[in-house]
Amino acid sequence: MGWNAFFQQLMNGVSVGSLYALLAIGYTLVYGILGLINFAHSDVFMLGTYFAFFMIAVFLLPWWLSVLIGVALCAFVGMSIERVAYRPLRNAPRISALITAVGVSFFIENLGLVTVGARPKGFPRPDLMKNVYTILGARIQGVTFWVPIISILILLALFYIVYRTKVGMAMRAVSRDMETTRLMGVDVDRIILYTFALGSALAGIGGILWACKYPQINPLMGIFPGWKAFTAAVVGGIGNVVGAMLGGFIIGLAEILIVAFFPGLTGYRDAFVFTILIIFLLVRPGGLMGEAIREKV
Amino acid sequence: MKRFLAVLLVCVTLFLGGAVFAAEEVIRIGANLEMTGAVAAYGQMIWEGINLIREIVGDTALGKKVELVLVDNKSDKVEAANATTRLIDKENVVAIIGPAISGSMLAAGPICEEKQIPIISATATNPLVTQGRKFVFRACFLDPYQAAAAAQFAREDLKAETAAILSDIAQDYCVALGNFFKEEFEKRGGKVVVVQHCKTGDQDFSAQLTTIINANPDLLYVPNYYTEIALICRQARDLGYEGIILSADGADAPELFSVGGDAVEGLYHTAIWDATKGLNEVGQKYIDLYKEKYGKDPNMFGALGADAYLILINAIERAGSLDPVKIREAIEDTENLDVVTGKVTIENGDAIKPVVVRKVEGGKFVFVKTVTVE
Numbered sequence: 001m002g003w004n005a006f007f008q009q010l011m012n013g014v015s016v017g018s019l020y021a022l023l024a025i026g027y028t029l030v031y032g033i034l035g036l037i038n039f040a041h042s043d044v045f046m047l048g049t050y051f052a053f054f055m056i057a058v059f060l061l062p063w064w065l066s067v068l069i070g071v072a073l074c075a076f077v078g079m080s081i082e083r084v085a086y087r088p089l090r091n092a093p094r095i096s097a098l099i100t101a102v103g104v105s106f107f108i109e110n111l112g113l114v115t116v117g118a119r120p121k122g123f124p125r126p127d128l129m130k131n132v133y134t135i136l137g138a139r140i141q142g143v144t145f146w147v148p149i150i151s152i153l154i155l156l157a158l159f160y161i162v163y164r165t166k167v168g169m170a171m172r173a174v175s176r177d178m179e180t181t182r183l184m185g186v187d188v189d190r191i192i193l194y195t196f197a198l199g200s201a202l203a204g205i206g207g208i209l210w211a212c213k214y215p216q217i218n219p220l221m222g223i224f225p226g227w228k229a230f231t232a233a234v235v236g237g238i239g240n241v242v243g244a245m246l247g248g249f250i251i252g253l254a255e256i257l258i259v260a261f262f263p264g265l266t267g268y269r270d271a272f273v274f275t276i277l278i279i280f281l282l283v284r285p286g287g288l289m290g291e292a293i294r295e296k297v
Numbered sequence: 298m299k300r301f302l303a304v305l306l307v308c309v310t311l312f313l314g315g316a317v318f319a320a321e322e323v324i325r326i327g328a329n330l331e332m333t334g335a336v337a338a339y340g341q342m343i344w345e346g347i348n349l350i351r352e353i354v355g356d357t358a359l360g361k362k363v364e365l366v367l368v369d370n371k372s373d374k375v376e377a378a379n380a381t382t383r384l385i386d387k388e389n390v391v392a393i394i395g396p397a398i399s400g401s402m403l404a405a406g407p408i409c410e411e412k413q414i415p416i417i418s419a420t421a422t423n424p425l426v427t428q429g430r431k432f433v434f435r436a437c438f439l440d441p442y443q444a445a446a447a448a449q450f451a452r453e454d455l456k457a458e459t460a461a462i463l464s465d466i467a468q469d470y471c472v473a474l475g476n477f478f479k480e481e482f483e484k485r486g487g488k489v490v491v492v493q494h495c496k497t498g499d500q501d502f503s504a505q506l507t508t509i510i511n512a513n514p515d516l517l518y519v520p521n522y523y524t525e526i527a528l529i530c531r532q533a534r535d536l537g538y539e540g541i542i543l544s545a546d547g548a549d550a551p552e553l554f555s556v557g558g559d560a561v562e563g564l565y566h567t568a569i570w571d572a573t574k575g576l577n578e579v580g581q582k583y584i585d586l587y588k589e590k591y592g593k594d595p596n597m598f599g600a601l602g603a604d605a606y607l608i609l610i611n612a613i614e615r616a617g618s619l620d621p622v623k624i625r626e627a628i629e630d631t632e633n634l635d636v637v638t639g640k641v642t643i644e645n646g647d648a649i650k651p652v653v654v655r656k657v658e659g660g661k662f663v664f665v666k667t668v669t670v671e
Contacts, residue, residue, distance in 0.1 A: 002511065004511075005507055005508070005511040008503075008507045008536070009503075009504060009507050012501075012503035012504055012507060013504075015503070016501050016503075113333050117337075118332075118333045118334065118337030118338075118341075119337055119338045119341065119552060120338075120524055120552050120555075120556060121552075121555060121556075122527075122552070122554075122555030122556040122557075122558065132535050132537075134537075139535060139536050139537050141535055214500040214501070214528060215531070215556060215558075216500070216524060216527065216528060216552075216556040221500075224498065224500075255501075255504075256501075256503065256504045257504075259504035259505060260504045260507065260508060263492075263493055263494070263505070263508065266466065266493070266494040266495060266496065266505070267466045267467070267494065267496055269496065269499070270496070
C-alpha cells in the first residue's frame with residue numbers, strides 16, 4: 001500500500017470515526033448524569049434524519065430550517081420518551097430502566113417500519129456537505145470537515161451549559177446525588193427532562209450528519225451506528241465527554257484499517273469492533289479517560 | 298350448564314365443518330416474502346406483481362378461487378424457514394411462492410422437499426437453490442448464467458482488460474455471482490486484479506474502494522443489492538474512481554436512483570427483462586396496467602413475481618388436481634409458456650431465458666442489448 005492509499009484510508013477512518021464520536025457524546029451525556037444507558041438514542045438518531053427528510057422533501061423547507069426543526073423535534077421526542085418510559089421507573093432497579101430502554105428502542109424502530117415503510121429513502125444533501133476536496137492526494141467529502149468542527153462546537157456548548165449555567169449546576173448535582181438535590185429544592189424531574197432534550201438533540205444532529213455522508217435512510221439505520229457509538233463511549237470511558245470523542249475516532253480508525261490491511265477479515269469488521277468493547281470491559285472497564293469506578297458510600 | 302356445553306359443542310362442530318367445507322372451495326397458495334427487513338423492497342415489489350397479474354388473468358384456477366396467504370419472512374433465513382413450515386402445516390397451502398433472495402430460499406427449500414409441497418421463487422438466482430431438489434423451482438435464470446453473460450459483455454462489448462470485484466459475503470447470491478464472473482472473465486482472457494468484500498447493511502465502503510482504486514481496474518463488478526450498489530457507486534465516484542461499474546439484477550429498484558443520484562449514471566447491469574416494452578400480450582398488459590396503477594415503470598421483481606404466479610396457475614390447470622405432487626410434475630413440464638418477461642421453459646427447476654443488459658442514463662435504465670452466452 002502506497003503512502004497515498006494509506007493516507008486516504010486514514011482519512012476514511014477519521015471520517016467514520018468523527019460520526020461515531022458525535023453519537024457517543026449523546027450516550028455519555030445521559031449516562032454521566034443519570035447512570036442510564038439510553039438505548040433509544042440510536043433511534044432518535046434515525047428519527048432526526050426522517051424529520052429533516054420530510055421537512056426538505058415534503059414541506060420543501062430550506063435545508064438549514066429543516067435541520068433546525070428536525071433537531072428540535074428530536075429534543076421533543078427525547079423528552080417524551082423520558083416522561084413516558086423512564087420517569088415512572090425512576091426508583092426501580094437499574095436493570096428495569098435498561099430493559100425499558102431496549103423496549104423503547106424496538107418500539108420506535110417498528111413504529112418506523114409501519115409508518116414510513118422499510119424501503120430506504122435517498123437523503124437530499126446540500127453541496128456544502130457533498131462536495132469532494134482533494135488534500136495531499138486524499139479525497140475528502142465536505143461533511144468530513146464539518147463533523148469535527150460541529151462536534152467541537154457542541155463540546156464547547158456542552159461545557160458551557162454544564163459548568164457555567166444554573167441548569168448545568170443542577171445537572172451535576174443530580175449526577176452526584178438525586179435525593180439530596182431534590183431536598184435542596186431543585187426540580188429534579190425537570191433537570192432530567194432537559195438532559196434528555198440535550199442528548200436527543202445531539203442524536204438528531206448526529207443522524208442528519210450521518211445521512212449527509214451515507215445518504216440512505218431507513219427505520220433500522222440507527223442500530224449499528226448506535227452500537228458502535230456506544231462501544232466508542234465505553235472505550236473512551238462512559239460518562240466522559242472527551243473520552244467519547246476519543247473512543248469514536250479509535251473505533252472508526254480500527255474499523256477502516258482492519259478492512260484496509262486485512263481484506264480477508266472484512267466479514268469480521270463489526271465483530272472486531274465489539275471485540276474491542278469486550279476487551280475494554282474486561283481489562284479497563286472505566287475506559288481510556290474514565291475514572292476508576294468508586295462505589296458511593 | 299350441560300345444555301350450554303351441548304349448544305357450544307354443536308356450534309363448534311358446525312363452525313369447524315363449515316371451515317373444512319369452505320377450505321375445499323378455494324385453492325390456497327402461500328407467499329413467503331420479504332415484506333420487512335434488509336431487502337423489503339424486493340418482497341413488496343413481488344407482492345405487487347402477484348396482485349397485479351391477478352387483476353389481468355383473474356384469480357381462479359380449475360374453476361376455483363385462488364386464495365393467497367402472505368407471511369412476512371423479515372428478510373431473514375430463519376424466519377423464512379419458519380414461515381414455510383407455518384404455510385404448509387397451519388395454512389394448508391398446495392404450493393408456495395418463495396422468498397426473493399437465495400439465502401432465504403435455501404433455508405425454505407429442504408422443508409418443502411420433505412413435505413412435498415412445490416415452492417417457486419421469483420428471483421433467487423443461486424444454483425444451489427434448485428440443485429438436487431424436486432420440489433424447488435425458480436422463475437428466473439441462474440447466477441452462473443447471469444455472471445457469464447456479464448463477463449462476456451465486459452470483455453466483448455466494454456473491452457475491459459482488468460476488473461475488480463466488490464461483493465457482499467453475507468449473501469450467497471453476491472458471492473456466487475462474484476466467483477462465476479471471475480472464472481468466466483479470466484477464461485475470456487481478462488484479469489481480475491483485486492477482490493474485496495463487504496457485508497449486508499454496511500454503509501461505509503471507503504476502505505475497500507480505496508484498495509480497489511489503488512489497483513486501477515478498467516471495470517468494477519458489484520454484484521450486490523440495490524442499497525449497497527447505490528452507496529458503493531456514490532463512494533467510488535467520491536473517492537475518484539473513473540472506470541466502468543457493472544452490476545447485476547439486484548440493482549433494479551427505484552432506490553438505486555434516489556440514493557445513488559448522479560453517482561449511478563453510466564452504471565451497467567444485467568437484468569431479466571426491460572420494462573419499457575412487452576415481449577408478448579400478457580407482458581404488454583402487465584406493463585400498461587402497472588403504469589396506469591402506479592404511474593411509473595414496472596420493475597423486474599414484480600414481473601417475476603407475476604411469472605411465478607402464472608407458472609403455478611398454469612401448472613395447476615394442467616395437473617387438473619390440487620395434489621402437490623401432480624402440480625410439481627406439471628411445473629417441471631412447463632415449456633415455452635408466455636409469461637410477463639417473455640417465453641419461459643423450466644428445466645431441472647430452473648427457468649431458461651436470455652439476459653438483458655441495461656445502462657443508467659438520465660436517472661433511468663435504458664436497454665442496451667440482450668446477451669446469449671456463447
